[in-house]
Amino acid sequence: MKIAFYIAAAAMIAAALALLLWPLMRHGRQARERSLGVFALALAIAFVLPLAAAGLYLMVGTPRALDGVARQAPPIDVNQALAELRAHLRQAPDDAQGWLLLAQTSASLGQSDAARDAYDQLLRLMPDNTVAMVGWAEADSMSRADHRIEGRSRSLLQRAVALEPDNQRGLWLLGISEFQLGRFEQAAATWRRLQPLLEPGSNVAKAVAEQIAAADARVGGTRAPASPASAATPVTAAAAAGPSLEVKVSLAPSLRDQVRMGDVVFVYARAEHGAPMPLAVARLDADRLPTTVTLTDAMAMAPQLNLSSAQRVFVGARLSHSGQAVAKPGDLEGDAGVVAVQHHEPLDIVIDRALP
Template sequence: MKIAFFIAAAVMIAVALAALLLPLVRQGRQSGHSRSVFALTLAIAFALPLGTGALYLLVGTPAALNGVSAEARAPISMQQALVELRAHLTQHPDDQQGWMLLAQSSIMLHQSADARDAYDHVLKLDANNAEAMVGWAESDSMLRDDHLIEGRAADLLKRAVQLHPDSQRGLWLLGISDFQHGAYQDAAATWRLLQPQLEPGSTVAKAVAEQIAVADARAGGAPAGESSGSAGAVPAAPATQGASLQVQVALAPALKDRLGAGDTLFVYARAENGPPMPLAVARLEAGKLPVSVTLTDGMAMMPSLKLSSVQRVFVGARISHSGQPIAQTGDLEGDAGVVEVDRTTPVKISIDKVH
């Protein structure tokens, strides 16, 4: 690369010198001052190339003669970009757009904890940022084993929807929160606010309509705001139970002394390969063990994730001393492993381990 550059430069300088000096020599001969003109010619011939080279070394880019390095040619990775972005935010913690970019990038990389933290920074800078409210709530639910949307997450969603009634993600997640907590009429009403914003006949519109129908059915068969006896109303078909599993749970004798007053029993089924959120869960008083419970589609925590959506599930039971569904140290556990959803015989579980 260097040799080619120097050859091209030499040719260009030679042409420039010829165009400049030949007329000068001719004029010197005609005027009778050939010796002085010759001396001036030599000075220009040496000074021009040397001056040009010195000027290039001073203000040019000599390193460019070596070509572009492999490091410079290599595209920057997503992780490298995030490292630089975090370094920037360390120096400029009030850069709201930077925090939003970090949150959205973390979501893409399935880094829910980083996303929630970044959204939290945005909310500290702008408490009324509806997009950050929805993002925080969604990230928080992804971090939970049960994927529940409650507490601050639910409060933020309500606030976001109040500020921006056209927030599609906000309305969808708020409806899911209502559905998870058994407020089926509220869930259906919230999702109905979402419907006009969707393209009629689209896949999303059809999915929302299906979830509204499920919520209506669980709420009693009639849409919120309508009565089954109103004129022209068509009675809704009774909700079908769908898939179901009968589970028998007992506590191992060796752990009976660890059972405390007020302990809560959770019996659940989750997909063999999928998210950790249960497809069906029942909450009972642990003091009533041994018990028999039937897990059904009606016990799903999210309308789109239920027993009938898979073929095989992991079935387990846990006694929670805190009453919380998320496992904690000291909880008592047991499971039956993976079973077929269409199984007709009871699934037996012995709670025989300490978490």
């Protein structure tokens, strides 16, 4: 048994080395010296993964089966490793593999701004790198309070899928961008390009099919140009399959003199706990108040984060002077508090206070 374990452990190390080091080795001998720091970092990670697994087994498994294995895995300071990588990149700013490693590591740690900056450097060196294009767009979306994919992000995604038509992540994000912009027919068409690339019957394939159905259901159901979700849209058959919240929104008479031309109202629901990104949002002109909005899964800003993904949500409304979803001083707001997503009675929201 002991010999078999050692063979398995060796195989794990070999697999980890192959997965982590192959992109760096492919970088070639031309950048051998300036990629030394990146190579060392990847090498350390490759060895630490199986050692950490062995350490965990020692704690919760059968220690006798691991005689000869180190009792304690060497500690890893990720922040120190990243600091060393950044120092290396200051000395070798043209190390593309180093910037890619920094970008992907920062993104995995939730450091979206840092990931976007690193992808920017990679795009400086490799303008046609589709990984950098898609990574930049995703990091930019995650760094924004409204998580919208527009402007440069959208342009990069369009370019990425033009260069690489089977780029699954690029097609997925581009579809989200089109959905957010209310271009539901284009969103459905983009996701249909993605479908043949997915494993039939997989969870991802099912999720994409659901989003195509949601986009199809909204085609012709909103005014153009549409926003991420339109308050005027009726609840469609596809949306009715999931939860829906009917929200009556009005403005307190004492605040009517604070409404300006061009103001917009966002009616939204976000998870009681977790990310602040809305699970459903509707945008309408302030001059339409009072009005009634029905929030559904079809109004999600990101397809995988919708009302069906939560049990309880905070429902609110904000009158924005800037037209942006991000709250700013002077904006007006109100809320209905936290309710279950299966709540069936209409919710009343009175926008009755100004943000300091």
